[in-house]
Amino acid sequence: xxxxxxVVFSGVGGQGIVVLSDIFCEAAMLEDFDVAKAExxxxxxxxGSIVAYARIGARVESPLIxxxxxxxxxxxxxxxxxxxxxxxxxxxxxxxxxxxxxxxxLSRGVKLKSRxxxxxxxxxxxxxxxxxxxGIAQKLGNTLVVNTILLGALSALPEIPLKAESFxxxxxxxxxxxxxxxxxxxxxxxxxxxxxxxx
Numbered sequence: 001x002x003x004x005x006x007v008v009f010s011g012v013g014g015q016g017i018v019v020l021s022d023i024f025c026e027a028a029m030l031e032d033f034d035v036a037k038a039e040x041x042x043x044x045x046x047x048g049s050i051v052a053y054a055r056i057g058a059r060v061e062s063p064l065i066x067x068x069x070x071x072x073x074x075x076x077x078x079x080x081x082x083x084x085x086x087x088x089x090x091x092x093x094x095x096x097x098x099x100x101x102x103x104x105x106l107s108r109g110v111k112l113k114s115r116x117x118x119x120x121x122x123x124x125x126x127x128x129x130x131x132x133x134x135g136i137a138q139k140l141g142n143t144l145v146v147n148t149i150l151l152g153a154l155s156a157l158p159e160i161p162l163k164a165e166s167f168x169x170x171x172x173x174x175x176x177x178x179x180x181x182x183x184x185x186x187x188x189x190x191x192x193x194x195x196x197x198x199x
Contacts, residue, residue: 002033003161004057006065007154010084011076012101013048016147019174020074021052023151026170027162028056036063049080056161071159074150076133077101078118085125092126095153095194097133097146129153131193137186145186152190164191 007024011017018039025035033056040051053065065087073088075081075096088094100115113121122128131153133146148171154160155167171183 002056002058004060005055005072005159005161006070007054007072007074008065008070008084008087009052009054009074009076010080011050012080013050015050015076016144017050017052017076020147020151021054023167023170023174024054024154025056026174027155027166028054030166030169031162033162034058034060036060038063049083051084072154072157074154076146076150078115078122079112082118082121085122088126090126093157093159094122094126094128095150095157096122096128096130097150098130099134099146129157129194131190133190136189136193140182140186140189142182145183148183148186149190149193152187152192153194154190155187156191156194 009017009021021037025037028035036055038053053063055063055065067086069089070087070092071089072093072095073081073084075084075094077097078100081094081096119128131150133149134143136149137143137146151167155162155164167187168184171187172180175183
């Protein structure tokens with residue numbers, strides 16, 4: 001019997017959230033999981049919020065995840081991860097890219113919580129893996145691979161029932177040939193960022 005897994009991906013427009021959720025679902029299909037996926041777009045082209053749901057299992061009836069039922073939340077930056085926190089089940093797992101993007105609509109005089117304060121909110125709800133996705137991407141010379149780094153981190157979680165090879169195959173089939181090598185490296189570094197913590 002294939003295990004059920006519900007994952008929420010959260011971030012802002014232009015961060016590659018939809019591509020990441022597509023690759024995750026393709027990796028699951030390669031291992032004969034039933035898959036359902038949905039996306040909620042804010043003003044994505046203006047840096048608005050985007051949330052993608054991915055559900056895998058032996059049989060998946062609906063693409064939508066109920067509030068408080070997600071096994072994992074993958075956040076592309078700290079504030080959007082906190083926004084998605086209500087989706088996480090008790091003692092669920094959070095992967096968060098440590099970048100903080102202040103919202104463009106923040107009113108003058110309104111004080112945003114610090115990154116540390118926001119991280120404490122996350123840690124109060126579940127297990128948090130802090131990933132320096134932006135820093136790793138900068139070392140690789142391309143900040144567009146943050147999503148693949150986060151995918152690597154997700155793939156290394158013990159609750160993910162998919163092989164690393166399936167993710168690598170999905171990356172290879174989804175991306176243009178000139179980007180494959182870089183993204184496979186980013187994926188591996190993302191995996192290592194979580195594996196080091198587990199040790």
